Protein backbone atom coordinates (compact mmCIF):
# COMPACT_ATOMS: atom_id res chain seq x y z
CA UNK A 1 0.00 0.00 0.00
CA UNK A 2 1.20 3.42 -0.85
CA UNK A 3 1.92 5.52 2.20
CA UNK A 4 0.07 8.79 2.44
CA UNK A 5 2.45 11.58 1.51
CA UNK A 6 2.67 12.93 5.03
CA UNK A 7 3.84 9.54 6.29
CA UNK A 8 6.26 8.93 3.46
CA UNK A 9 7.64 12.40 3.82
CA UNK A 10 8.23 12.00 7.53
CA UNK A 11 10.50 9.12 6.58
CA UNK A 12 12.57 11.58 4.61
CA UNK A 13 13.59 13.65 7.59
CA UNK A 14 11.22 16.50 6.85
CA UNK A 15 7.74 16.66 8.28
CA UNK A 16 5.09 18.11 6.01
CA UNK A 17 2.50 19.79 8.14
CA UNK A 18 0.14 21.11 5.51
CA UNK A 19 -0.38 20.67 1.78
CA UNK A 20 2.52 22.02 -0.25
CA UNK A 21 1.90 25.22 -2.13
CA UNK A 22 2.80 25.50 -5.79
CA UNK A 23 6.49 26.05 -6.39
CA UNK A 24 7.61 29.25 -8.05
CA UNK A 25 8.97 29.19 -11.60
CA UNK A 26 12.46 27.85 -12.00
CA UNK A 27 15.11 30.56 -12.39
CA UNK A 28 16.80 30.44 -15.77
CA UNK A 29 19.62 32.87 -15.18
CA UNK A 30 22.74 31.39 -13.60
CA UNK A 31 24.68 33.11 -10.84
CA UNK A 32 28.34 33.64 -11.63
CA UNK A 33 30.91 32.80 -8.95
CA UNK A 34 34.40 33.24 -10.41
CA UNK A 35 34.28 31.13 -13.58
CA UNK A 36 31.51 28.97 -12.17
CA UNK A 37 27.95 29.16 -13.34
CA UNK A 38 25.45 28.15 -10.67
CA UNK A 39 21.75 27.44 -10.99
CA UNK A 40 19.53 26.90 -7.95
CA UNK A 41 17.03 24.37 -9.26
CA UNK A 42 13.97 24.03 -7.09
CA UNK A 43 12.72 20.48 -7.00
CA UNK A 44 9.76 21.23 -4.75
CA UNK A 45 8.27 23.37 -2.03
CA UNK A 46 7.27 22.16 1.41
CA UNK A 47 5.83 23.72 4.53
CA UNK A 48 7.84 23.45 7.75
CA UNK A 49 6.26 24.11 11.15
CA UNK A 50 8.07 26.54 13.41
CA UNK A 51 7.44 24.14 16.29
CA UNK A 52 10.24 21.94 14.90
CA UNK A 53 12.72 24.50 16.27
CA UNK A 54 14.24 24.40 19.76
CA UNK A 55 16.13 26.88 21.91
CA UNK A 56 13.80 29.75 21.02
CA UNK A 57 10.33 30.72 22.19
CA UNK A 58 7.30 30.04 19.96
CA UNK A 59 6.48 33.75 20.13
CA UNK A 60 9.89 34.72 18.77
CA UNK A 61 9.67 32.07 16.03
CA UNK A 62 6.28 33.42 14.96
CA UNK A 63 7.64 36.97 14.92
CA UNK A 64 10.61 35.94 12.76
CA UNK A 65 8.29 34.01 10.41
CA UNK A 66 6.27 37.18 9.84
CA UNK A 67 3.39 36.16 12.13
CA UNK A 68 3.09 32.66 10.67
CA UNK A 69 3.44 29.26 12.35
CA UNK A 70 5.10 27.64 9.33
CA UNK A 71 7.52 28.58 6.59
CA UNK A 72 7.14 27.77 2.88
CA UNK A 73 10.47 26.03 2.33
CA UNK A 74 12.11 25.17 -0.96
CA UNK A 75 13.83 21.87 -1.69
CA UNK A 76 16.75 22.93 -3.87
CA UNK A 77 19.38 21.16 -5.88
CA UNK A 78 22.33 23.02 -7.38
CA UNK A 79 23.70 22.74 -10.87
CA UNK A 80 27.29 23.96 -11.07
CA UNK A 81 29.21 24.27 -14.33
CA UNK A 82 32.98 24.20 -13.86
CA UNK A 83 35.29 24.48 -16.85
CA UNK A 84 34.85 21.09 -18.55
CA UNK A 85 32.60 19.56 -15.89
CA UNK A 86 28.92 19.71 -15.00
CA UNK A 87 28.09 18.91 -11.39
CA UNK A 88 24.81 18.38 -9.61
CA UNK A 89 24.62 18.78 -5.83
CA UNK A 90 21.74 16.66 -4.44
CA UNK A 91 18.76 15.53 -6.50
CA UNK A 92 15.65 16.64 -4.59
CA UNK A 93 12.58 14.62 -3.62
CA UNK A 94 11.90 13.14 -7.03
CA UNK A 95 8.61 12.77 -8.84
CA UNK A 96 5.50 12.19 -6.79
CA UNK A 97 2.44 12.63 -9.00
CA UNK A 98 0.32 13.69 -6.03
CA UNK A 99 2.71 16.31 -4.71
CA UNK A 100 4.56 19.43 -5.72
CA UNK A 101 7.94 17.82 -6.25
CA UNK A 102 10.14 16.33 -8.94
CA UNK A 103 10.71 19.60 -10.78
CA UNK A 104 14.45 19.02 -11.15
CA UNK A 105 14.17 17.78 -14.74
CA UNK A 106 12.23 20.91 -15.74
CA UNK A 107 14.88 23.04 -14.05
CA UNK A 108 17.69 21.30 -15.88
CA UNK A 109 15.89 21.80 -19.18
CA UNK A 110 15.37 25.48 -18.39
CA UNK A 111 19.12 25.75 -17.73
CA UNK A 112 19.81 24.12 -21.10
CA UNK A 113 21.17 20.91 -19.59
CA UNK A 114 20.03 17.33 -20.20
CA UNK A 115 20.38 14.57 -17.58
CA UNK A 116 23.08 12.96 -19.75
CA UNK A 117 25.15 16.17 -19.51
CA UNK A 118 25.70 15.67 -15.76
CA UNK A 119 29.23 14.32 -15.16
CA UNK A 120 29.26 14.23 -11.40
CA UNK A 121 26.61 14.07 -8.67
CA UNK A 122 27.58 14.82 -5.07
CA UNK A 123 25.23 14.12 -2.18
CA UNK A 124 25.15 16.07 1.07
CA UNK A 125 23.36 13.31 3.03
CA UNK A 126 20.92 10.46 2.60
CA UNK A 127 17.57 12.00 3.55
CA UNK A 128 15.12 11.28 0.76
CA UNK A 129 14.58 14.95 -0.13
CA UNK A 130 18.22 14.95 -1.31
CA UNK A 131 18.51 11.62 -3.10
CA UNK A 132 14.94 11.03 -4.32
CA UNK A 133 15.75 12.20 -7.84
CA UNK A 134 18.59 9.75 -8.49
CA UNK A 135 16.36 7.13 -10.12
CA UNK A 136 13.63 7.22 -12.73
CA UNK A 137 10.25 5.67 -11.95
CA UNK A 138 11.40 2.40 -13.57
CA UNK A 139 14.36 2.17 -11.17
CA UNK A 140 17.02 3.04 -13.74
CA UNK A 141 19.52 5.86 -13.28
CA UNK A 142 18.08 9.33 -13.94
CA UNK A 143 21.63 10.50 -14.78
CA UNK A 144 23.08 7.69 -16.88
CA UNK A 145 26.49 9.26 -17.53
CA UNK A 146 27.13 10.68 -14.07
CA UNK A 147 29.46 9.36 -11.41
CA UNK A 148 27.72 9.41 -8.04
CA UNK A 149 30.05 10.52 -5.23
CA UNK A 150 29.09 10.02 -1.59
CA UNK A 151 30.94 10.60 1.72
CA UNK A 152 32.29 7.47 3.43
CA UNK A 153 31.14 8.89 6.77
CA UNK A 154 27.52 9.02 5.52
CA UNK A 155 27.81 5.51 4.08
CA UNK A 156 29.11 4.28 7.42
CA UNK A 157 26.40 6.10 9.36
CA UNK A 158 23.59 4.37 7.46
CA UNK A 159 25.06 1.01 6.52
CA UNK A 160 27.91 0.02 8.82
CA UNK A 161 25.92 -1.06 11.85
CA UNK A 162 22.14 -0.94 11.65
CA UNK A 163 21.90 -1.45 15.40
CA UNK A 164 23.55 1.95 15.94
CA UNK A 165 21.00 3.75 13.75
CA UNK A 166 18.05 5.33 15.54
CA UNK A 167 15.24 2.79 15.26
CA UNK A 168 12.96 5.12 13.29
CA UNK A 169 15.55 5.29 10.49
CA UNK A 170 16.19 1.56 10.03
CA UNK A 171 13.20 1.06 7.75
CA UNK A 172 14.82 3.31 5.16
CA UNK A 173 17.79 1.01 4.54
CA UNK A 174 16.30 -1.17 1.76
CA UNK A 175 15.22 1.87 -0.26
CA UNK A 176 18.61 3.54 0.19
CA UNK A 177 20.40 0.38 -0.91
CA UNK A 178 18.20 0.10 -4.01
CA UNK A 179 18.94 3.69 -5.02
CA UNK A 180 22.69 3.31 -4.76
CA UNK A 181 22.73 -0.22 -6.25
CA UNK A 182 21.70 1.16 -9.65
CA UNK A 183 24.83 3.33 -9.76
CA UNK A 184 27.07 0.67 -8.19
CA UNK A 185 26.02 -1.88 -10.82
CA UNK A 186 27.07 0.56 -13.54
CA UNK A 187 30.48 1.18 -11.91
CA UNK A 188 29.43 4.78 -11.32
CA UNK A 189 29.47 4.86 -7.53
CA UNK A 190 32.39 6.43 -5.70
CA UNK A 191 32.82 6.67 -1.93
CA UNK A 192 35.24 9.39 -0.80
CA UNK A 193 36.94 10.31 2.47
CA UNK A 194 36.05 13.47 4.42
CA UNK A 195 37.88 16.48 3.01
CA UNK A 196 38.59 14.84 -0.36
CA UNK A 197 39.04 16.90 -3.53
CA UNK A 198 36.53 15.42 -5.96
CA UNK A 199 37.63 17.32 -9.02
CA UNK A 200 39.88 20.39 -9.32
CA UNK A 201 37.97 23.26 -7.70
CA UNK A 202 35.60 21.05 -5.69
CA UNK A 203 36.34 19.70 -2.23
CA UNK A 204 34.20 18.16 0.46
CA UNK A 205 33.95 19.63 3.96
CA UNK A 206 32.60 17.45 6.74
CA UNK A 207 29.63 19.03 8.51
CA UNK A 208 28.39 16.11 10.58
CA UNK A 209 25.48 16.61 12.95
CA UNK A 210 22.34 16.76 10.84
CA UNK A 211 23.25 13.16 9.95
CA UNK A 212 26.34 11.14 10.81
CA UNK A 213 28.11 12.09 7.58
CA UNK A 214 26.40 15.31 6.47
CA UNK A 215 28.78 17.03 4.04
CA UNK A 216 29.20 20.50 2.55
CA UNK A 217 30.63 20.93 -0.98
CA UNK A 218 33.06 23.82 -1.48
CA UNK A 219 33.64 25.07 -5.02
CA UNK A 220 36.51 27.48 -5.66
CA UNK A 221 37.01 29.61 -8.76
CA UNK A 222 38.82 32.85 -9.48
CA UNK A 223 39.43 33.53 -5.80
CA UNK A 224 35.76 33.10 -4.90
CA UNK A 225 34.04 30.28 -3.07
CA UNK A 226 30.60 28.72 -3.31
CA UNK A 227 29.53 26.30 -0.59
CA UNK A 228 26.57 24.03 -1.12
CA UNK A 229 25.60 23.53 2.49
CA UNK A 230 22.78 20.98 2.28
CA UNK A 231 20.83 20.94 5.54
CA UNK A 232 23.22 23.03 7.60
CA UNK A 233 20.18 25.29 7.96
CA UNK A 234 16.42 24.83 7.40
CA UNK A 235 14.82 28.10 8.51
CA UNK A 236 16.63 31.04 6.89
CA UNK A 237 14.36 33.53 8.66
CA UNK A 238 15.36 32.18 12.07
CA UNK A 239 18.68 30.33 12.04
CA UNK A 240 20.82 32.97 10.27
CA UNK A 241 20.15 35.48 13.02
CA UNK A 242 20.06 32.64 15.58
CA UNK A 243 22.43 29.87 14.46
CA UNK A 244 22.17 28.50 18.01
CA UNK A 245 18.57 27.45 17.35
CA UNK A 246 18.25 23.72 16.72
CA UNK A 247 15.77 21.70 14.69
CA UNK A 248 14.34 18.29 15.49
CA UNK A 249 15.63 16.87 12.17
CA UNK A 250 19.24 17.17 13.39
CA UNK A 251 20.24 13.74 14.68
CA UNK A 252 23.05 15.14 16.85
CA UNK A 253 21.56 18.47 17.86
CA UNK A 254 24.46 20.10 19.75
CA UNK A 255 26.96 19.06 17.09
CA UNK A 256 24.75 20.41 14.30
CA UNK A 257 24.54 23.77 16.06
CA UNK A 258 28.29 23.91 16.60
CA UNK A 259 29.08 23.06 12.97
CA UNK A 260 26.53 25.62 11.72
CA UNK A 261 28.08 28.35 13.88
CA UNK A 262 31.60 27.37 12.89
CA UNK A 263 30.95 27.19 9.13
CA UNK A 264 28.84 30.36 9.14
CA UNK A 265 31.69 32.19 10.88
CA UNK A 266 34.22 30.96 8.30
CA UNK A 267 31.84 31.75 5.43
CA UNK A 268 31.31 35.30 6.70
CA UNK A 269 35.06 35.88 7.07
CA UNK A 270 35.86 34.60 3.57
CA UNK A 271 32.74 36.13 1.92
CA UNK A 272 31.65 32.71 0.69
CA UNK A 273 28.44 32.38 -1.34
CA UNK A 274 26.20 29.93 0.49
CA UNK A 275 23.68 27.71 -1.29
CA UNK A 276 21.32 25.94 1.11
CA UNK A 277 19.05 23.09 0.12
CA UNK A 278 16.23 24.79 2.03
CA UNK A 279 17.12 28.48 1.67
CA UNK A 280 15.10 30.59 -0.76
CA UNK A 281 18.16 32.35 -2.19
CA UNK A 282 21.93 32.12 -2.36
CA UNK A 283 23.39 34.38 0.33
CA UNK A 284 26.51 35.92 1.76
CA UNK A 285 26.71 36.30 5.53
CA UNK A 286 28.03 39.02 7.74
CA UNK A 287 28.55 38.55 11.47
CA UNK A 288 26.22 40.58 13.68
CA UNK A 289 26.07 40.12 17.45
CA UNK A 290 25.81 36.41 18.22
CA UNK A 291 24.42 35.66 14.77
CA UNK A 292 24.58 36.79 11.17
CA UNK A 293 22.75 38.83 8.57
CA UNK A 294 22.35 37.60 5.02
CA UNK A 295 22.60 39.45 1.73
CA UNK A 296 21.05 37.68 -1.26
CA UNK A 297 23.41 36.86 -4.15
CA UNK A 298 21.61 37.15 -7.48
Ligand SMILES: [Zn+2]
Nearest residue numbers: 127129231277
Ligand atom coordinates in the same frame (compact mmCIF):
# COMPACT_ATOMS: atom_id res chain seq x y z
ZN1 LIG B 1 16.71 18.40 3.52
